[in-house]
Every structure is written in C-alpha cells, then in structure tokens.
Amino acid sequence: MKPASVEYHKATSIADAVDVLSSTEDEDAKVLAGGQSLVPMLSMRLARPSVLVDINGLTDLDYIRRDGDWLSIGALTRSRAVEKSAAVRDAAPLLSEAMGFVGHATIRNRGTIGGSVAHADPAAEAPAVLCALDAELVITGPAGARTVGANDFFHGFLTTAVGPDEMLTEIRVPVLPAGTGCAVEELARRHGDFAMVAVFAAVTVGDDGRCTDARLALAGTNPTPVRAREAEAVLVGSGLTAETIAQAAQAAAGVTNSANDIHAPAEYRRDMASVLTRRALRRAASDANVVV
Template identity: 60%
Template sequence: MKAAAFDYLRASSVDEALEALSTAENAKVLAGGQSLVPLLNRRLARPSVLVDINGLDLSSIQRTNDHLVLGALTRHRAVETSPLVARDLPLLTEALRHVGHVAIRNRGTFGGSLAHADPAAELPAVAVALDAEFTVRGEHGLRTISARDFFTGSGQTALEADELLVEVRLPVLPARTGHAVEELSRRSHDLALVAVFVTVTLDADGACEQARIAIAGAGPTPIRAIAAEESLRGSVLTPALIAGAAREAAAATDPASDLHAPADYRRDMAAVLARRAITRANGSAR
C-alpha cells in the first residue's frame, strides 16, 4: 500500500517548523522516519502535512556538569558509538544495541523514539529509569517535562500537536554504578517482548545506595519498579534479596496479551530478566 497524499515542508528553522505545526490542521513531524513512514504506508497515519525537521540544528551530544544533553535529532547510531556516552552513561550504549539493526539506527533519532512512545521500545524505558528531562518547544516558548510525566499511554505523550521535542537531559550516575539491560525478543532486531533496564550504585561498604529499575513491554508505558528499588536500598545484595526484588518488579508490571505473547508469560519473563539484570548491574558496580 502507498501513503495517502500529504503536503511536505522541509523546515529550515525551529520557528518555521513550529509555525507549520500550529497552523496546519493535522501536521506531523518527520524525523528519522523509521516509525512514521511504515505507519504512513499502511495508512495508519494520514497527516495533511509532513514537517521534515532533518535540516534543523538539533543533533548534538554534550556533557554539562552532571548531565548528558542529547539533541532530539541525534541518530541512534551516533549515540551508540559515542565515547562520551559509553563513558558517562553506558546503560544507554548497551540499550541502543537492542534498537532494531544498524540500518535503522543510522536513520532513527533519539527524540523520534521518545516521541513515538512505543511501550516496547528501549529508549523510553532508559529515560524513565534515569529520570530524564525533556525540553519541548512550542510557539509560546520552552517547557520541561519529566520522563515519568512524558509517557501518558501506548504511543501517547504529553507533547502537544504543535510542540517539538528539542533536547533530552540525562543525569550522569555516580562512581561505583553498574548497569545491565536484559531483553527478550523473538529476533535480535525485533521490539522487546519484555526488557529490563537496571543501574545499581554501591556505597563504600558495597551496600546498595540506589537502584533504578525500568521495564519495557510490560504495560502501556515504561514501568518504574519503585518498590523493587526500595527493597534493595541499604543492603549488600544477596541472591535471595535480588530474587525478591525481581518478583516485586514483575508485580509492578501491567502487561497485555497480544499475538506476540500472553500477559502471564511477559510477567514471568519480567521477573527472570529483572533477576539477571540486577545481578549483573550489582556485579559490574564493584
């Protein structure tokens, strides 16, 4: 099938993109096109205008005092291969290796994946795990949205139709932090059936100072497993403690059954993957 007819505007400035988004009836932003173009071709999206933002200066990876700041148009592959990201946020580097395959990652953008808000996608879950902050621009200026408020449902975000995601701020985690991504998918480049993203920060005595656990593919939005995180805080992590936290993490999920997997299977796998991820993150924090 071919896409329904639409007008096309290649924006040469953020202001021009915002004006087009606010004046056209049903305009859509085009970034890497790796999610939007398949939707157009299947006529699941029928915008009147595509506002192409690929000419905008929104592609960058920068370190500020205690954050990495990524421009929304930064390609997945640029983030994945960035030495700065590998040094300061290796959770993100590991997560990106699970996003599609290299051809997809060459075109797909960091901001596009977040704005698309697929509940099985890796980057929204990483953003939720790290309490990322999203900088959004509209015709009336900038606003900041926390990752937990940004994802409002499956494919739904707090972005207004006339707003552009321009930048994402991710905190750099302290020394003695380990990380792990454990993902189950049918083929290596498929979206996750379930994926678990963990960081563990240890104190000087080797006890868990802070754990961050987020789960993709197990609810309409990425899930932050707060009770599981709390159950680990302050203790030297033993296999029994980790297994208990993994069960807590699975209990926080709200999976649906679909043609890919039944809900019970996803919940069971969330526990298995959480146990593996916490164990590996704890081991790599030493």
C-alpha cells in the same frame, strides 16, 4: 499500500517547524525525523497527517554534549550516534547499552533518539531507559521551551506530553554517580525485533557495600515504560545478595500490566519480567564490583 497524499514542508529552523505545527488546521501536522516508524505508518495509512514537517535539515538538533553533571542530546541525533558515543558511554553506560538493542544498525543509522521517544512505543528501548535514568525532555512550542521528566512524559500507548503544536528538541540525562553498575536484559523473538520484555537496571553501591540507589525500568510489559519502584525500595539500603535480588525480581513482576496478545500471554511477560530483572540486577551488581 501507498501513503495518502500529504503536503511536505522542509523546516528551516525550530521556530519555522513550530510555526507550521501550530498553524495547521485540525492539528494534524506531523514531524518527520528518521522516518523509521512514521513512514511505515503512512504507507499502511495508520497515520494520515495533512502536513509533514521534515526536521532533517535542522543540524542544530544533532549533538551530544557533556555539561558538568548532565548530558544533553539533540532530538535529531541518530540512535547509532548515541550508541557509539564515548561521552554517552562515560556518563550513562546504560543508555549506550540500551541503544544497541534498537532494531538493526541500518535502522539506528537513520532513526533518531527524539523520534523513538516521541513515538512512545511501549516496547521501545529509549523511552524506558530514559525513565530509568530520570532524564528530562525539553519540548518546544509556540510559548517557548518547557521541561518534562521522563517518568511524566509517557501518557499511554503512542501518546506523550508533546502537544500537537510542539516538538521534542532535547533529551537531558543526569550523569550516573561513581560506583554505579548497569545492565540491560531483553527478550525478543529475533535480534533486532521489538522487545517482548526488557529490563534496564542501574545500582549504585556505597563504600560499605550497601546499595545506595537503584533504578529499574521495564519495557514491553505495560502501555508505557514503567519504573519498578517497589523493587528499587527492596534494594536501597541493603546488600546486593541473591536473596534481595530475588525479592526485587518478584516485586518487579508485580508492576507488569499487559494484555494477552499475539506475541505472548500476559502471564509469560510477568514471569519473564522477574527472570530478566534477576539477570539484569546480577549483572549490574557485578558491573559495580559486587560478587553476588
């Protein structure tokens, strides 16, 4: 199929993009970033906006900056740039590792981290890893900029806190503390496919060997990315042992809420959430120099 006809607007600034988004009747203008999700949806007529607002010329949205304890990433930064950035690897290695699972290199060369987050596919890596990292998302609209925590940003399947007259402009990631180990474990039919289940884990270990902080997020298992809070609570204050990790893995499986679909029954995803959580936690512990 071919896309339906659509008016094309090349944005000259963030203000110009917001102006077009907010002045389009029926609120059906769409931002065009890397086009890796939107263009196939247009071609299949799953999306039929009347106006496309192309933000690819907004180079002021393409940056990665370390500012003290925060990493700021412009929404138009290509996924491959985030994956390969030394600043990201240093401040948030979980994010670097996660971005390597997004499709194939050619898709990451064009697709943007902002597009991936705004699209909010429940099986996508960027939304879930940003939940694990307690990232903040900066949304800009006619009333100016506002910030929403990643864990409040994803409202449902392909639905976020971004209003029809707004756009995502920046992703802010707190730097992980020293003594933190990270790991991503993902199950997909083929490398580069969307995850059937993915687990993003970060554990911080204190001088006495106990876990002082744990973050666990899952993708592919719920209509939105989800934090496994009960599993995190099992770990915090305890040693990272085979027993506590097994207990946390069981608790993580309990948060899954998927329907049976053409890829897998819900029960299989739940079991895989437990298996992958165990693997991710063992690897994260080892990354934090704990022998399990």
